[in-house]
Amino acid sequence: MEMPGIVTEEKRQVPKMLQKILRYDVQVTKKFVELALKTSPLRSLRNHAKLLEVSCHGIVWLAGWLSFIWLFNNKELYQIQVNMLIALILDIVVIAVIKAFVRRRRPVPMNKLMELGPDKYSFPSGHASRATLIAFILMYQDPVSIIFYPPLFAWVTSVALSRVLLERHYILDVLSGMGIGILEGLIMCLVWFSQSTSSSILASLSDEKRDGGEFHV
Template sequence: MIDTLNQLDIDLFLWLNGRYTPWLDPIMIWITERNSWFPLYALLIGWLIYRYRKQAVGYILTIIFSVAVADQLASSVIKPLTHRLRPCHELSLQKLIHPVLECGGQYGFCSSHASTTFALAASLWLMLGKQHSWLRWGFLWAATVSYSRIYVAAHYPLDVLAGTGVGILSATLCVFVLNKWQTRSEAQKLI
């Protein structure tokens, strides 16, 4: 069963990674680079502060904790436990893949890019999605960043899928803690 699932994952990776075009390479490199998104993060923080004033501190801290938990679960817990090589480190795939960047770390399960971007998107959606339906576009952004990891040959599809789950789970946990804290703070004000 696991061998079959692994082979399906490899086959899907090879198919997706094989759908490259040279003009898309620099775009995918830009999308996959973490530093490319710093202006978006700064804009997001500025918007939260402008729109929510004092509440923004709780929202920003929740996002930071959610992203940090997702990153640490993916990088410091799951990758060392699974030891699944990235496709770009897999010798049997070297002639079949289209690597666009240096390969990076040895292990790829699960994708830290997917976990952190989905943690950010899910945190925003869970905290503010009812008020701002446009925040749903954060999931498309996270999916695009996650797909870029397959495009550059850094991750298999299951690495990305698992990272997505880790990100959404960490966001759900951190937003739950924020909601509990806010409820407790409001109850103490009434006393």
């Protein structure tokens, strides 16, 4: 028997305990979305869900960060530029591998006209992991001013909730994505490249020659 949120194309044997967890996740998620749509703040958040989706899209962040590296040649930025780029690539790879292995189907939207998108797998949420990872790095590894903490927390929370409200993910997908984002942040703590190493990496990736720490042609 086919169950929501579980791929059955290849007759994969899913442990009974996991089946129960996934069924419960489906039921709770559907109930949450139904109740959320009756609540003004969450209904309003769903209206902005597409914008939040774009704000944490992997391609948007990767292309945007590469542009940031290209446009802003400042030695004080080298460390965060290099480490954040590595973190973004790590997140994309980790999420892609887990999704390919787990292959949990995305929820079937209550509104059948809603677009599902090209990525048909749901677990874990890449948007939730990426938002959590970015916030983790900006707050703990390369700290921004404390005045930016509330907006970062609000952004991460809004992205996570929007993935459920937009019916792109189940609640378990989002919570797992956030957990993975924290683990990726901890991994980055261990491999965090120094200022000099970051400068060397940028130099090796550039056609320009360095002179006294600055690039010139």
